[in-house]
Amino acid sequence: MKKTMCFGLTLLTFAATGTLMAEGTLRIITWKGYAPAELVKKFEKETGTKVELTYSNNEEMIAKLRATRGGGFDLAQPSQDRISGVQAKFHIYKPMDYSKIKTDQIVPSMLDAVKKNTKVGDASYAVPFCYGTSGLIVNKKAAPDAKDYDALWNPKYRGRISYRLKRPTLIATAFALGYDPFAAYHDKAKYKKIMAAVEKKLIEAKPLVKNYWANGDQLLGMMRSGEVTVAMGWDNGGWKLHNENPDIDFVAPKTGALGWIDTFAIPAKSKNVEAAYQWINFMLRPENAAYFTNKEKYGTASAKASQYLKPEIRADFERSFTKADIDNIKWYPPVPAGIEEIEGKILDHIRAAR
Amino acid sequence: MSPILEVKHLKKMFKNFTAVDDLNFTVEEGDFFSILGPSGCGKTTMLRMIAGFLEPTEGEIYIRGENMAGIPPNRRPVNMVFQNLALFPMMNVERNVAFGLEQRGVPKSEIKKRVNDMLERVGLAGYNTKKVTQLSGGQRQRVAIARSLVLEPSILLLDEPLGALDRKLREHMKIELKLLQKEIGTTFIYITHDQSEALVMSNKVAVMNHGDFEQIDTPQNLYKNPRTAFVAGFVGETNRFELAQSGHGTLETRSGWKLAKKDAKTGMHWLFIRPESVILLPDPQMKDLNRFRVTIKTILFDGANTKISGIVEGSGDEILIHLPQNAKFEGIREGDRLEAAIHPRDLRCYPKEGS
Amino acid sequence: MSSRHFRLGFIIFLTPVLLWLLTLIVIPHIDLLIASFQAENDQGKLVFSLENYRNFFTDSVYWYTFVRTAFYSILVTVITFLITFPLAFYITKIASKRLGGFLSMLLLLPFWVGELVSIYGWMILLRESGVINYILQGVGLIHKPLPLLYNDFSMVLGLVYMSMLFMVVPLISALESLDDSLIEAASDLGASKFTIFTRIVIPYAAPGITSGAIVVFMLVLGDYLSPDLLGGKNSLWFTEQIYNEFIASFNWNQGAAFGFLLLLLSTVIVWLGLRLSHQRLDKAVGA
Structure with a gap:
């Protein structure tokens, strides 16, 4: 009897300290580079709230929040296309209260697009933070005519090619093969057919690949040393490298760069919602947003940062x-449920192919 | 016939320490040859050189006239029984005994026969599949010996194999080993620090000290006529007195006990008297005795081996005296004063060591 | 009276252990086991299904990945053994106490810096512009850099490196208890060095070898970082497959099924290994 009481007390203590710790802290799960140390320090000084960062990517962010049913973090930064499908199925975010957001700080068209794309039922779930594109990073001296995704399966560059074995590569390949995968999002049969063609192409191209890169630093390292051309x-990775070596640059593919917008979204069990809103408004403040963009070279959703x-x-x-390239950017529409599963199999097959 | 083992000028140095110093000796076929010495005297080093685990620094070892220099242990015609026996724990009795024969490529059927013969000989018939960990100390001992003997070595080397046994078993194994050696006739070289083991079993004993042999002799001679002070002190029980002077027919201990000995040489330093050579209550008729009186300090009762510790009247020297267990001495108590005597021939004198 | 006291004390000490086992090991596994037998039907509802298990056997990719993973895990275990056994023998039987201690420390090092750091270390050494290629080219042995990184070679290298400690510790403790006189006795009885190794040393160390092999095998089989980062484009590892099911495909049910298949199949392999080497699990683990 005494024993169980002891055990219960211990549990209670744990729970209590858990809440206490969350009082003055803001736990953010985000991408590397999205919360520069300088800005974190500034925010902590301004508000007295302590910031705890966990670095992640879209897939892990979703998996972690799904595992805790939206707990463990007070703020997340998923891409806008990965919110509505996940939210409809797993309910891991809180509806965004836009009255608490200083919306005048945000580029209106981007805010509207994100609101629309993250709508589930009557509520929307995200605020845009930054944007960028996926395309080609090319060492122009070694590969002067790499202008489109098909350079990724050009035998001329055998052993000097690298890409990530993740969904952007599948989408890019589909576009390069002449399909429109986004249009097929809601026709699973058609999407499967497109993905089958993508699988065939990428398996065929596999012998040319040096390595499938796993994280951004690894890719930059291989480009720097010339092992990958x-x-x-x-895009920001390409531009960073351009600073160090003018031969290397980001190239917007002819077929169209893939445009993404990363957002702020509040997990369903966020324990410090107030601080989360404070952080969102803080990060979109023009001078802070500009600091971030100057450092990481991602485009910002902050309206007045340009100065x-x-x-x-x-x-x-x-x-x-060019102007045409900008118009040609393929912005990711929201991913409906089930798409990732189809893609997962395709990725498995490519990985396992000899 | 040449001796089975001949050792010439054998020397072993470890860095600056001389473990074995210029040894020369021979062992004859069929001998039970013991090397007796305190721990650290170099006897194990010597044995390991004969077995081939150590290379001599200088000198040669001949077995049946063949020089052993450069021949590894697995190709020498000698086998060794280790101090801790070194039975292979993952094999049963039979596999242990068969191990050596298998290495020689003896046909399986013959191995089986020879192993069984050997086990029968050491009294372990039917123990073939027992695990060695299930055996008693004495049984393990016999397996270790069987494992070596089955190879019919020219010489069997034994490195204090009885050391780990309890006293009673050790007494028993002493006799057993001696009988076994007599029966099979293999030459045994046995090293020990226990003088009783050496004396009981061997027909030749070498007493070793500081890397050198002090005396090689039969057990009887060793006991009766020890050639050096070390041998006299190490072999058998004895009383030792430091001499103040010697010569001209007398000896005098440091504490002033005077004893007559006609042939006493000058310059002797040590006097040894065996406890059993002191005569208690000597017959007054007997001549040529050194007579004295002792006061009994304690009685050390040990059955047939009972002794008294007495104080020599006059000098105060303490002396151990064997006390025969017969009616004549039954009434003796501590504090009693007794007549005692020693014959001059039982007074053994030695010069100071090293001189 | 005293036995009752003992029983009570026993229960008090045992309760936290059992609670820990139950809450942290048993319950999550049951949860996963249930999940593995569920799949979404066309309406997106979870229903009982064997589909997750069927997928493993019908889609050759998964089979292939598993066989590959198991094969390389066994290979890494064998290589680790071949490297560490002479080393453990040297440390325990030949080297001086101080040198032996120093060498054991060195073996501890990869474990100390962590797997990720040592993997990056290997990447720096092995890549085309890396130290090894630089030296080889510098001395003129090769003219074009060798592709040392991002293949099965570098993956096995990384896995062996990370596993050495887990093999060498049980080996050292097994060999330490091996009395030198056993080796001498075998030699005295006429055995060659090779025979001494195969008939005395290895059988003596067998429980240590078994426990080391089981730990290394399980560790390698369940590793994720080394195959992912050092392995290159072809080296799909079964754990990556599980990770992908959970993280990339959001198919937790499939991932749970794969997890259980990994558990089951690795258990079968360990069982077969014990059977073939005439070892027993309790002895090996107790060693």
Whole structure:
């Protein structure tokens, strides 16, 4: 009897300290680079709230929040296309209270797009934070004619090619093969057919690949050392490398770069909602947003940040994107349920192919 | 016929320490040859050189006239019984005994026969499939010996194999080993620090000290005529007195006990008297005795081996005296004063060691 | 009276252990087991189904991955044994106490810095612009950099490196109790060095070898980082498959089924290994 009481008390103590700890802290699950140390320090000083960061990616973010039914974190930063499908099925986010957001800080068209794309039922679930594209990172000296995704399966670059074995590669390949995968999102049979063609192409191209990169640092390392000359990657990575070595640059593929918007969304069991809203407004404040963009080279959703941006940010963008390229960006629409499962099998098959 | 083992100028150095120093000796076929010495005297080093586990620094070892230099242990015609027996724990009795024969490529059927013969000989018939961990100490002992003997070695080397046994079993195994050796006739070289083991079993004993042999002799001679002070002190029980002076027919201990000995040489340092050579209540008729009186300090009762510790009247020297267990001495108590005597021939004198 | 006291004390000490086992091991596994027998029907509802298990046997990719994973796990175990056994023998029987201690420390090092750090270390060494290729080219042994990284070679290397400690510790403790006189006795009885190794040393160390092999095998089989980061484009590991099911495909039920298949199949392999080597699990684990 005494024993059980002891045990119960211990549990209670744990629970109590757990809540206490959350009082003054804001636990954010986000991407690497999305919360620069300088800004975290500034925020902590301004609000007195302690920030705890966990770095992740879309898939792990969803898996973690799904496992805890939306607990464990006070703020998440998923991509806008990965919210509505997941939310409809697993209910891991709280509806966004836009009255608490300083919406005048945000580019209106982007806010509207995110609101629309993250709508489930009557509520929307996210606020845009930054955007960017996936395309080609090319060492122009070694691969001068890599202009489109088909460079990723060009035998000329055998052993010097790298991409990620994740869904953006499948989507890009589908576009390059002449399909429109986004249009087939809601026709599973058709989508499966497209993916079968993608699988065939990527298995065929497998002998040319140096390695499927697993994280951004690894890719940048391989590009720097010259082991990889053509890769699929994020635009900011290409621009960072361009700073170090002018031969390397981001190239918007002819078929169209893939555009993504990363957001703020509040997990269903967030314990510090107030601080979460504070952080969102803080990060979108023009000078803070500009600091982030200057450092990480992602585009920002903050409306008035441009005045604080360094000139080379603009230069990078203009060098890689013509007007036509911008119009040609394929923005990810929301992913309906079941799509990831189809893609998962395809990725497995490519991985396992000899 | 040449001796079965001949050792010439054998020397072993470990860094600056000389473990074995210029040894020369021979062992004859069929001998039970013991090397007796305190721990650290170099006897194990010597044995390991004969077995081939150690290379001599200098000198040669001949077995049946063949020089053993450079021949590894697995190709020497000698086998060894280790101090801790070193039975293979993952094999049963039969596999242990068969191990050596298998290494020689003896046909299976013959191995089986020879192993069974050997087990029968050491009294372990029918123990073939027992695990060695299930055996008693004495049985393990016999398996270890059988394992070596089955190879019919020229010489069997035994490295204090009785050391780990309890006293009673050790007494029993002493006799058993001696009988076994007599029966099979193999030459045994046996090293021990226990003088009783060496004396009981061997027909030749070498007493070793500081890497050198002090005396090689039969057990009887060793006991009766020890050639050095070390042998006299190490073999058998004895009383030792430091001499103040010697010569001209007398000996005098440091504490002033004077004893007559006609042939006493000058310059002797040690006097040894065996407990059993002191005569208690000597017949007054007997001549040429050194007579004295002792006061009994304690009686050390040990059955047939009972002794008294007495104080020599006059000098105060303490002396152990064998006390025969017969009616004559039954009434003796501590504090009693007794007449005692020693014959001069039982006074053994030695010079100071090293001189 | 005293036996009752003993019983009470026993229960008090046992309760936390049992609770721990129950809440942290048994219950989650039961939860996963139930999940593995469920699949979504066309309406998106979870119903009882064997589909997750059927997928494993019908889609050759999964079979292939598992066989590959098992094969390489066994290979890594064997290589680790071949490398660490002479090492453990050297440390326990030949080297001085101080040198032996120092060498054991060195073996501990990969474990100390953590798997991820040592993997990055290997990447720096092995890549085309890495240290090894640089040296080989520098001395003129090769003219084109060797592809040392992102293949099965580098994967096995990383796995062996990470596993060595888990093999060498049970080996050292097994060999330490091996009395030198056993080796001498065998030699004295006419055995060659090779025979001494195969008939005395290895059988003596067998329980240690078995426990080391089981630990390494399980560890490698369940590893994720080394195959993922060092393995390159072809080296799909079964744990990655499970991870992908959970994380990329959001198909937890399939992932749970794969998890149980991994548990089942690895148990079968360990059981077969014990059978073939005439060892017993309780002895090996108790060693």
